[in-house]
Amino acid sequence: MPAFDLTEFLPYLLTRAAEESSADFARIYKDRYGLLRTEWRVLFHLGQLGEMTATDIGQASKIHKTKISRSVAALYRRRYVVKTQSAKDRRREFLKLSAQGQRVFLDLSDIAKTYNAHLLQEFSAQEQRVLIESLRKLLGQGGAQGR
Amino acid sequence: MPAFDLTEFLPYLLTRAAEESSADFARIYKDRYGLLRTEWRVLFHLGQLGEMTATDIGQASKIHKTKISRSVAALYRRRYVVKTQSAKDRRREFLKLSAQGQRVFLDLSDIAKTYNAHLLQEFSAQEQRVLIESLRKLLGQGGAQGR
């Protein structure tokens, strides 16, 4: 019986590839703006998708609501985010980036773009396409995701 | 200026794909054997590569030595791992799976194999090849990895 080969196991490969490909970028947003990983992710969703509620962010990002709550609080404290109470439902709060938050988002986007190009240059155009498409496919429906 | 697109950013895609593709499998090794993520990883390396020291595991897995230390301690407590002191260098300790640890490894390997096949069935043979090869390439040299 052939031993199971770790280096064919997708969750393992993905986890390691994620860790290693994220490390350098993480150091940048951490050193430059003191952001945590989840904070960066929330900032990014707000930057890309515009005004939305915490629940919306959770749906788009699949980040747990307690992490979003704390990240939003941190971003708010730093004045990267502004809040608007919903008129018709006082539980809800619309969130968007402040001008300052927008600047941070754009600065980091720029860096991310360069960083991404650097990562992708290892691959042919066709490999890039397959890789990105495959990852996207893996997203929406990870495994059996049911819970 | 076009906004940066998160869904083309490899570290983001990889992180989410890793999280989502790992979740179901994680629940299995957790529920069935009470293993933590890092413990599972260490168990797997020992199962696949045979007797080795903690440092060796660190080199093969890129897991930090403190996490390995704690995981090995946990696996040892559960009698999944046995230790042999090195004769010529008393700092070193050879680790390998016990018969029981081996059984756990094989059981989980089986599940992993099925689980992996399930994940991969989304993809054509060619996509599978490109995906796995790309991830492997991303490994050894994640970004600039230098530290």
Add this chain to the structure above:
DNA sequence: AGCTAATAGTTGTTTTTGTAACTAACAAGG
């Protein structure tokens, strides 16, 4: 209206991780 259930978001507590500092053992040069 009044009761129950659901939703938005927060807070408290426990686990896990990250970082640094530490002990023990070995190595190499004088």
Add this chain to the structure above:
DNA sequence: CCTTGTTAGTTACAAAAACAACTATTAGCT
């Protein structure tokens, strides 16, 4: 051998994540 430096592995403490319980508000039903 003795000092200095290096390596293997552990431990202590601080930061972050996971999980559960909570408050406030709205929705739906009778």
